[in-house]
Amino acid sequence: MRIRSLTGEDYVALYDIWARAELPFRPQGRDAEARVRREMTQGTAVFLGAEEAGQLIGVVLGTHDGRKGWINRLAVLPEYRKRGIGRDLVAAVESRLHALGIHIITCLIEGGNDASKRFFESLGYIGHPDITYYSKRSSPDW
Numbered sequence: 001m002r003i004r005s006l007t008g009e010d011y012v013a014l015y016d017i018w019a020r021a022e023l024p025f026r027p028q029g030r031d032a033e034a035r036v037r038r039e040m041t042q043g044t045a046v047f048l049g050a051e052e053a054g055q056l057i058g059v060v061l062g063t064h065d066g067r068k069g070w071i072n073r074l075a076v077l078p079e080y081r082k083r084g085i086g087r088d089l090v091a092a093v094e095s096r097l098h099a100l101g102i103h104i105i106t107c108l109i110e111g112g113n114d115a116s117k118r119f120f121e122s123l124g125y126i127g128h129p130d131i132t133y134y135s136k137r138s139s140p141d142w
């Protein structure tokens with residue numbers, strides 16, 4: 001297994017992994033191909049994939065706003081889970097973000113996703129049950 005940067009050419013495989021991982025994502029909004037391709041060219045994105053035998057088996061989108069880093073859309077194909085691939089992807093994003101001067105790395109986990117909570121806790125992430133997430137969107141697709 002090797003971890004490499006993703007390019008726009010990986011979009012179909014990226015979409016396929018999100019779908020097969022049953023990850024909630026927004027293909028009509030911020031996860032649309034044109035949008036993802038554009039983000040990949042900006043200096044605020046660290047989009048990585050885990051590849052085995054030429055096939056993408058896990059992905060993660062790291063972003064930062066100059067202050068905080070965010071781990072987004074992490075997914076490993078079901079048949080490749082529990083092999084440390086998710087852990088390696090997060091470590092790789094952390095390392096890239098640290099190199100960009102970002103030293104707080106965050107992620108949002110939906111309330112019912114207990115497996116993901118345990119995953120991030122096992123990597124040293126601390127939950128903040130006292131914080132409520134607010135957002136304002138141009139449309140529900142975003």
Ligand SMILES: CC(C)(COP(=O)(O)OP(=O)(O)OC[C@H]1O[C@@H](n2cnc3c(N)ncnc32)[C@H](O)[C@@H]1OP(=O)(O)O)[C@@H](O)C(=O)NCCC(=O)NCCS
Nearest residue numbers: 021074075076081082083084085086087115116118119122
């Ligand atoms: C969350 C996810 C990315 C983990 O990927 P993975 O490659 O299986 O994770 P790893 O093998 O690197 O696991 C690292 C540690 O996390 C914990 N962990 C991983 N999956 C877990 C699960 N289902 N339940 C509890 N703990 C889990 C374990 O402590 C594990 O270490 P161990 O195997 O030594 O016990 C994967 O389950 C996934 O794609 N889920 C669906 C999409 C999703 O929910 N993404 C996250 C959105 S925030």
